[in-house]
Amino acid sequence: MNRSPLSESVEMYLKALVELSDREMVAIGRLADRLGVTAVSANEMVKRLGEQGLVKHTPYKGVALTKKGRDAACNILRRQRLWECFLYDHLKIEWTQLYEYACSLEHATAPEVTEALAAFLGNPQTCPRGNPIPAADGSFAPLNGIPLGELDTGRAATILAVNATATEVIKHLYDRNLLPGHKVTVLEAAPLQGPLTLRVDGKDVALGLALAEYIIVSR
């Protein structure tokens, strides 16, 4: 029922929130980091989002999406991921650029176009980056996986999804074959937040913990 057109900025905030919502409460600092804005700016925006009822901010605790906000965010994810499918499967756009290009298109997509696109694509359930595509009503089953950083040493797992958003980060992961469907084993976790040593496709790869957070693997 909420047909007020959200601004591009607002959409980015909502998307970031839903993508960061492993834990319920998202610290404003993390949000600001992901969006590449200052904490002050993020604070201002969160205030505005709160006024629109999209978000609940508990000072010193964090931000959480409301029902309304989560619905809006799922819709945004749906549009974005449908575009990723189209760009990858039909336009043959490079995997590393999918997020960036789909993100731009997403903001410019009317509901009618979204649904027509979904039908054209045959209502896919998963985007090329491994993430589930929310249904038109906003419902979707989150991935049943854990960040690579939490995988036990020695355990092999399959990559389910790659959630990085910065194209340079995506490229970095792509170059190391850290892609959905590939198998990884954590050989070693260096102390003091040091890098992980991974075994991917028969090669050893060192990966910073921050990067490992972006990779969701099966349990």
Next chain:
Amino acid sequence: MNRSPLSESVEMYLKALVELSDREMVAIGRLADRLGVTAVSANEMVKRLGEQGLVKHTPYKGVALTKKGRDAACNILRRQRLWECFLYDHLKIEWTQLYEYACSLEHATAPEVTEALAAFLGNPQTCPRGNPIPAADGSFAPLNGIPLGELDTGRAATILAVNATATEVIKHLYDRNLLPGHKVTVLEAAPLQGPLTLRVDGKDVALGLALAEYIIVSR
């Protein structure tokens, strides 16, 4: 070589200019009207466009695109019209909504995506609204037609393109079968800028002169 990303607003101005450029010089008033802004705002923007070398403004005479501006504008038209093809042929979007939806997408389309889309569509030459699609290098042959308002009374002609941009106007024309490929005859032109009486698909239709300007017919 000009890879500075043009703002959405700038793109709208350039597009309006190229679409209005039957005559070389476009009056700022007409430009403002088409974009739905005040003449003062249009003036300000034209000044900025001039500073970027996209446009030449001769006071009290009008605005004209420079080479650089025209190239940029053709690129924009290309993107927009390719999207129209996709939306119509593949997503089965209603004809009356094509312009609006394609316009939004156009602003969000990277060059790489544009070219991939063109390839996917088989490099179409014409969009569903009848307009030619500029080539990747910006070249395109303008339609060899005249506005319906200039067609001699009694002469039959074929509609080549419909150039209206406001969805309500497009709907109005669509409801009267004023669509590319259809035949029209001007039965009568009322005096004092009065409406035209047309024969379209066996029916008589009254059409204001302003609307007739949007319809390009064969000579």
Next chain:
DNA sequence: AATTATCATAAGGTCAACCTTATTATCTTT
């Protein structure tokens, strides 16, 4: 030539989304 319409420009205002700098609160950790 005079009137009217259009066009240009000046001045000042709004709004969203950013920014910096600085101060104050709270939380966490030692």
Next chain:
DNA sequence: AAAGATAATAAGGTTGACCTTATGATAATT
């Protein structure tokens, strides 16, 4: 309990793209 880290808020600035109101300048019409 004190210190350091993180978070919130206040104050003020910038930018792009609009807006209104008002005043000149030119063009077109009578």
